Amino acid sequence: MSKSKTMKVYGITGSIACGKSTVTNYLREHGYLVIDADRISREALTIDQGCIEKVDQLFHCVHGGIVDRKALGKKVFHDAKAKKMLENIIHPYVISQLKEAIQENQDLPCLFLDIPLLYESHLEYLCDEIIVVYLDEQRQVQRLMARDHIDESYAYTIINNQISSLKKRKMADIVFDNNQGIEELYKQIDEFIERISHEEIINE
Numbered sequence: 001m002s003k004s005k006t007m008k009v010y011g012i013t014g015s016i017a018c019g020k021s022t023v024t025n026y027l028r029e030h031g032y033l034v035i036d037a038d039r040i041s042r043e044a045l046t047i048d049q050g051c052i053e054k055v056d057q058l059f060h061c062v063h064g065g066i067v068d069r070k071a072l073g074k075k076v077f078h079d080a081k082a083k084k085m086l087e088n089i090i091h092p093y094v095i096s097q098l099k100e101a102i103q104e105n106q107d108l109p110c111l112f113l114d115i116p117l118l119y120e121s122h123l124e125y126l127c128d129e130i131i132v133v134y135l136d137e138q139r140q141v142q143r144l145m146a147r148d149h150i151d152e153s154y155a156y157t158i159i160n161n162q163i164s165s166l167k168k169r170k171m172a173d174i175v176f177d178n179n180q181g182i183e184e185l186y187k188q189i190d191e192f193i194e195r196i197s198h199e200e201i202i203n204e
Helices: 020-029 037-044 049-059 069-076 080-104 137-148 152-159 165-171 182-203
Strands: 008-013 034-036 110-114 129-134 174-177
Touching (some): 008 020, 020 034, 020 110, 020 129, 034 080, 037 110, 049 069, 049 080, 069 080, 129 165, 137 152, 137 165, 174 182
Parallel strands (some): 008 110, 008 129, 034 110
16 A cells, blocks of 8 residues: 555544544535545445355354344354454455555545544554544543443443543544533634645645
8 A cells, every 4th residue: 555745644533422523524524535444344244245254154144145233243242252253354344445545545635534443453554643532531421421321330331441532642643622612622623624734735
């Protein structure tokens, strides 16, 4: 995979319920291309025959060419080994599609890869710079409870299965702090857009 000298790839990540979707939607509204890794993951089990065949061979939950996602979920939810086997099917497909998107959009000055588990999956190498959408843990828990209608204990269980929001903040090249409300978040994105637009003019 090769990139042009001026084209930049920004990775966007953040722990669950920190506001990443708000950022990616705002960027799309402003005309930027955002590649969604979660959507590609879903496609792996709905349209990619190679992935579907591997799932059938390992988990025997494909009927008429369609993956029974409920049955698959039951097989991998409490089984770390099975979960890893499924990831080993899906992740190579996702990575290949992300690389293909980068290659096919060389004419753009930049694009964004929306990868929720970017650090957990060690995909930093795909990006020139990484943006982390940050929210402190207390607000994160409250948002997750409200969004998914779950109790506090379960919210912490989900959050603790990821790298913490604070640690991701320290690892980031760029941080969008979502603790001060949506208008302040938009202001930070606008400042970022202004900066990269200026860089694009210089690189022309």
